[in-house]
Amino acid sequence: MRILVLSTWFPYPLSQGSKIRAYYLIKSLAQKHEVALLAFEDTALEAGWIAHLEQICREVEVVRHNPFTRSRSKTLLGWLSTKPSVALTSYSPEMAARVRRLAADWKPQRVLAFTFVAAPYALQARPVPKIVDIDNLMSPMLHQTYREAQNPVGRLRAWLAHRKFQGYEKWLYRQFDLGLVVSDHDRQTAIDLIGMQPNQVGIVPNGVDTSFHQPLAIEPKAGTLVFNGAITYTANYDAVDYFLREIFPAIRAQVPEAHLTITGATGGASISALSANGHVTFSGYLADIRPTVAGSWVCVVPLRIGGGTRLKILQAMALGTPVVSTSKGAEGLDVEDGNHLLIGDTPDEFAAQTVRVLRDAGLRKSLATRAARLVKERYDWADIGRRFCELMESI
Numbered sequence: 001m002r003i004l005v006l007s008t009w010f011p012y013p014l015s016q017g018s019k020i021r022a023y024y025l026i027k028s029l030a031q032k033h034e035v036a037l038l039a040f041e042d043t044a045l046e047a048g049w050i051a052h053l054e055q056i057c058r059e060v061e062v063v064r065h066n067p068f069t070r071s072r073s074k075t076l077l078g079w080l081s082t083k084p085s086v087a088l089t090s091y092s093p094e095m096a097a098r099v100r101r102l103a104a105d106w107k108p109q110r111v112l113a114f115t116f117v118a119a120p121y122a123l124q125a126r127p128v129p130k131i132v133d134i135d136n137l138m139s140p141m142l143h144q145t146y147r148e149a150q151n152p153v154g155r156l157r158a159w160l161a162h163r164k165f166q167g168y169e170k171w172l173y174r175q176f177d178l179g180l181v182v183s184d185h186d187r188q189t190a191i192d193l194i195g196m197q198p199n200q201v202g203i204v205p206n207g208v209d210t211s212f213h214q215p216l217a218i219e220p221k222a223g224t225l226v227f228n229g230a231i232t233y234t235a236n237y238d239a240v241d242y243f244l245r246e247i248f249p250a251i252r253a254q255v256p257e258a259h260l261t262i263t264g265a266t267g268g269a270s271i272s273a274l275s276a277n278g279h280v281t282f283s284g285y286l287a288d289i290r291p292t293v294a295g296s297w298v299c300v301v302p303l304r305i306g307g308g309t310r311l312k313i314l315q316a317m318a319l320g321t322p323v324v325s326t327s328k329g330a331e332g333l334d335v336e337d338g339n340h341l342l343i344g345d346t347p348d349e350f351a352a353q354t355v356r357v358l359r360d361a362g363l364r365k366s367l368a369t370r371a372a373r374l375v376k377e378r379y380d381w382a383d384i385g386r387r388f389c390e391l392m393e394s395i
Contacts (some may be wrong), residue, residue: 003029004108006118007039012049017042022114028385034058040067045204063088065092067117084377090117099124121171129395132181136307139166148199169194183332204388208314215320216294223257228289230264230314235306243302244275250351255358263289281301294319298357300328314379317371322364326351340371
C-alpha cells in the first residue's frame with residue numbers, strides 16, 4: 001500500500017515527544033508499506049537526519065518552512081480571524097502544492113497527517129482515505145488554561161483561543177475518515193467536545209522502545225531527581241515552575257541533598273523566572289537521556305496542564321526509574337497509584353510521595369519492577385506499531 005505522510009515536524013532526531021511518536025509510527029508503516037514523507041523544516045536540518053529517514057521511507061521531501069515562525073502582520077490577522085492564529089500564520093502554499101503533486105503523480109492509497117498543523121494539507125488529496133494523528137486536542141487544553149488564568153486580560157485571551165480552536169477542530173477533524181488519539185479519555189473528549197463519530201476515532205497509545213530503553217548498569221546517585229522534558233513546551237514549563245516554587249522546597253527541607261536535573265532544550269524559555277538554585281541543573285538537549293534518567297532515584301512529573309499520554313513517564317519506567325506524578329501527568333496511562341507509580345495532586349502530597357521514594361530503597365525497587373513489566377507488556381512501540389498498521393489497513 002502507498003501511504004503519504006505529512007508531518008508538522010521533521011521527525012528526527014527524537015528530541016521531543018511528538019517527534020518520537022511520529023518517528024515510530026512512520027517506521028512501523030514503512031516495514032510493510034511504501035511511505036513517502038513530506039515534512040516541514042521546523043528546525044535547521046542536518047544531512048544525516050534526512051539520510052536516516054531515507055533509509056526508512058521510499059521518499060523524503062522537506063518543505064523549507066517553519067510553521068511555528070510568525071510575522072507580526074500575520075499574527076494580527078489571526079486575532080481578527082475566526083480561525084486560530086497558528087492556523088493562519090503556519091500556512092504554506094508550497095506544502096499544499098506539493099501534496100497536490102504527490103497525490104496526482106504517486107496516487108497514494110492513504111494520507112496520514114500528524115497534528116492540526118499538517119491536517120489541512122491532507123484535504124488537498126482527494127478522494128483517498130485520510131487519517132489525522134490528533135496527538136493532543138488543543139481546545140480542552142486551552143479551556144483549562146482559561147479556567148486557571150488569574151489575569152483578566154490573560155483570561156480573555158485564553159477564552160478566545162479556546163473558542164477559536166474548538167470551532168476549528170470541529171471543522172477540521174470531522175472531515176477525516178479516522179482521527180487517532182492516545183487514550184480512551186481523549187477518544188471520549190473527541191466524541192463529546194469535537195463531535196466526531198465513535199467509529200471515526202481510533203486509539204493508538206504512545207509507547208517506548210523497550211529494546212533501547214531498559215535498565216542500565218548505573219548506580220543512581222542518592223537524592224537525585226529528574227524531569228525529562230523540554231521546558232520550551234508550555235505544559236512542561238508550567239510543571240517545572242510549579243515544582244520549584246511549591247514542591248521542591250518542602251522536599252529539600254526533609255532531604256537537603258536532593259538535586260533536580262531538568263533535561264531538554266531551553267532555548268527561548270525564561271529560566272531566570274524560575275525558582276532555580278544550586279540544587280537544580282538544566283542539562284540542555286541530550287542526544288541520549290538514558291544515563292541521566294536511569295541515574296536518578298526519582299522521575300518527577302508535576303504536570304498540571306496538557307493532553308495526550310506522557311512519554312517521559314514511559315521512558316522512566318522502562319529504564320527502571322520510579323515515578324512520582326500528578327493525576328494529570330499520568331492521565332491516559334493504564335497505571336495504578338501505589339503499584340506502578342505514586343500520585344500527588346497537591347504540593348504537600350507530591351512532596352511527601354517524593355520523599356517516600358527517596359528514603360525507601362524497597363519502595364523504589366518494587367515500583368520500578370512493576371512499572372517496567374507494565375511498559376513491556378502494554379507500551380512497547382513494536383506492538384503498538386503492529387496494531388497501528390492493522391488499523392490503517394482496515395479503513
